[in-house]
Amino acid sequence: GAVVSQHPSWVICKSGTSVKIECRSLDFQATTMFWYRQFPKQSLMLMATSNEGSKATYEQGVEKDKFLINHASLTLSTLTVTSAHPEDSSFYICSAFMGGGEQYFGPGTRLTVT
């Protein structure tokens, strides 16, 4: 149990375009989903907390107009990177929180902006 999927697993896009990443909890309902970014050889950086039916809460320094988060249902959250630039190239990972304390991570999406 506790399976989280992400789509796509990798994406290459041109500078200035937007990219949408989906995160789904497959076998449970997630009250909260989290979005992280990870650069090579660095730890996870929390970007935002997403609750179903409400606006996401962004961490300090994360541009909410650039990283749009929509939590449409208890099993789906999406992250849209708008007007992507090469410095946005990173490994984006979502996680789902069941309410019992544990977070389960999706497999991640590797974004490359050219």
Added chain:
Amino acid sequence: QKEVEQNSGPLSVPEGAIASLNCTYSDRGSQSFFWYRQYSGKSPELIMSIYSNGDKEDGRFTAQLNKASQYVSLLIRDSQPSDSATYLCAVGSGNTGKLIFGQGTTLQVKP
């Protein structure tokens, strides 16, 4: 600011040995503690959770928690080369599910 500290390593152990990974945290009110394993290029995988003082064993893994000392550890017995990865210590923050992660300790198990 709430912090979680880990030695970045690398920690190198021979195959079959016990690997000991340590973590300290700053928020004395923390109630939930987790160990994640992350292979290079992959996302983190939950391997242990612990909520009360003492030891919790799951197969070759043992998590140890000492809230008075604000210390969490993970022991890996009979280490295998496949255990080579980065191990992330995470501490729960409040009831939101939010986790505070340490920087991770890289473990190398040499055949």
